[in-house]
Amino acid sequence: MAIRQRFAALNESVRLQGDAAQHEQTDAWSNRDLIPLPPSRRTWGWFNFFGFWSIASLNLTNWQTPNTYLTQGLSVRQAMLVIVVGRVLIAMFSTLIAWAGLKWHIGFTVQNRYSWGLRASYIPLLQRILLNFIWNAVQCWNGGRLCAVCITAIWPSFARIENTFGADMPTTTYEFIGFVVFWFLSTPFLWLRPEKFRIPFFIVCTWCSAGMLAWMIWALAVAKGVGPLWNTGQQIPTGSSWSSSWLIMAGINQSIGGLAAGITNGSDFSRYASARRHYVIGTITSCLITGILVSLVGLVTASAAQKIYGETYWNPPDLLMVMMDNGNGSSKARAGVFFLSAGFAFTAMFENICGNTIAGGIDLAGLFPRYIDIRRGAIITFLAAWIVQPWQLINRATTFIAVLSSFSVFLAPMIGIMACDYYILRKRKVRLSHLYRTEDSSYYFWKGINWRAIPAWVCGWAPTIGGLIVTVRMDANPSRPLLQLYYMAFLIGFFISGTIFYLLNLAFPVPDMDQMDDVDIYGTFTAAEARRLGVAPLTTLVGITGKEEYVQTSVAGGEKGEGF
Known part of the structure; x- marks a missing residue:
């Protein structure tokens, strides 16, 4: 009995508690971070979204993006064309998926419940949790390399530290210390809730943007112009089976696929918008301006540095070490390198916190709502x-990283199902109260599973998985049709899954798909939103013997309608 009592006390102490007055019920499907966000928590203006997408651009990967396409044989102009088209499509798909968050103020974790069913929604959820775990670790390692450069700029002897690891350890003491420093410096940000991200966004955007521009200007001034890399023309190897058109198509697919996880994150953060226009303005301007400019600045800097050092350095940590002669350079050189590497490191730090750990925290909250909220989930991640x-x-495991980079093969079909269901089948209407219960829920389907989503999802990635496999295995003579399908994997997955999901719903219709609550049960909407949606605002909550009854007022003005 004593053990049972202790266990009950421990269980009660770790369970999350919500504020009933704010409709923050905590049960098997809901907690404070999963319910539709009330107006008081929607604090993001246009700059928050500009910063959110900027940190996805102000990083090492985007800086090196032109190199990926130049290595394949494309010219500088063709490489930049791929980047521009890719960024336009990223902005479009992101807005498409984020709209449910803007209108209904729910995230990806809850959004999938009306498409997959409450229990089957764990399928996309578990995939994202796996991705968040692994990409968080990889980002910490990459950030650790930048921290190691910072330490070397302060204490040059650090670059010559003895490697105390054995031959079976695939790293050095130098790299591992950088990883440990980066990990510990990142930890305090885990306690920062998304509502408070504005100041870090401002610091990151200002510091890293100024550093990148200063770096490019310095390189151009020292080199007295752009180096030969800038004039690279098309250099597709003779005898290559791929034309420039196919390589451009593959590049666009890779560009979108690299941010596919960020696209699915859209509603997780769009629900924090204080107004829809803030998301649209911030996202589009950041995707199109910051995303393109960072790649362009990286290209110009690498080209000018090629003229200075006689070699092409695409990886910023490598170039920074050369600039300060591995720590043996002048104090001015080391100070400049410290400023640049610290800016990159801080950006990587907050990009990882926002894009991987916070997203992982939200997804883990969806698995265990009684015990995990965003903060606890972020710490676990x-x-x-x-x-x-x-x-x-x-x-x-370089091939394993290649698989992760190509995981959009599985994510694109999910996005297609989400878009088809929300815009075409449900006509942008959602019953919020049915997303958080199994009894009499429109989204429980058959034992919590909407079986239509599963074959639609499988059909989306089945045609392209073969190309992914032969690419990862680096087959000498892979099947050309398999690779052609793989080079269009994102668009193929999106449209095939969306189409099949639509056809299955036509053949096996679900009743009342375009219904929504008559009452704003969670206090989600402002008065203007409630009028626009035709939803009656909640006025009173009356307790009745274990049940709750909502007393509502009529909708003030206007007939029921969708509204923009």
Whole structure:
């Protein structure tokens, strides 16, 4: 009995508690971070979204993006064309998926419940949790390299530190210390809730943008112009089976696929918008301006540095070490390198917190709502970096990283199902109260599973998985049709899954798909939103013997309608 009492006390102490006055019920399907966000928590203006997408651009990967396409044989102009088209499509798909968050103020975790069913929604959820765990670890490792450069700029002897690891450890003491420093410096940000991200966004955007521009200007001034890399023309190898058109198509697919997880994150953060226009303005301007400019600045800097040092350095940590002669350079050179590497490191730090750990926290909250909220889930995701051991992935399992980069093969079909269901089948209407219960829920389907979503999802990735496999295995003579399908994997997955999901719903219709609540049960909407949606605002909550009854007022003015 004593053990049972202790267990009950422990269970009660770790369970989350919500504020009933704010409709923050905590049960098997809901907690404070999963319910539709009330107006008081919707604090993001246009700059928050500009910053959110900017940190996805102000990073090492985007800086090096032109190199990916130049290596394949495309010209500089063709490489930039791929980047521009890719960014336009990213902005479009992101807005498409984020709209449910803007209108109904729910995130990806809850959004999938009306498409997959409450229990089957764990399928996309578990995939994203896996991705968040691994990419968090990889980002920590990449950020650790920047921290190691910062330490070397302060203490040059750090670059010559003795490697105390054995031959079976695929890293060095130098790299591992950078990883540990980065991980510990990132930890305090886990306690920062998304509502408070504005100041970090401002610091990141200002510091890293100024650093990148200063770096480019310095390189151009020292080199007295752009180097030969800038004039690279099309150099597709003779005898290559791929034309420039196919390589451009593959590049666009890769560009979108690289941010596919961020696209699915759209509603997780769009629900924090204080107004829809803030999301649209911030997202589009950041995707199109910051995303393109960072790649262009990286290209110009690498080209000018080629003229200075006689070699092409695409990886910023490598170029920074050369600039300060591995720590043996002048104090001015080391100060400049510290400023640049610290800016990159802080950006990587907050990009990882926002894009991986916070997103992982939201998804874990969807699995265990009684015990995990965003903060606890973020901490779990961050701790998982030690279990994943990124030094093993980065230095040994290069094919595994290639698989992760191509995971859009599985994500694109999910996005297609989400878009088809929300815009075509449900006509942008959602019953919020049915997303958080199994009894008499329109979204419980058959034992919590909407079986239509599963074959639609499988059909979306089945045609392209073969191309992914032969690419990862690096087959000498892969099937050309398999690769052609793989080079269009995102668009193929999106449209095939969306179409099949639509046809299955026509053949096996679900009743009342375009219904929504008559009452704003969670206090989600402002008065203007309630009028626009035709939803009666909640006025009183009366307790009745274990049940709750909502007393409502009529909708003030206007007939029921959708509204923009």
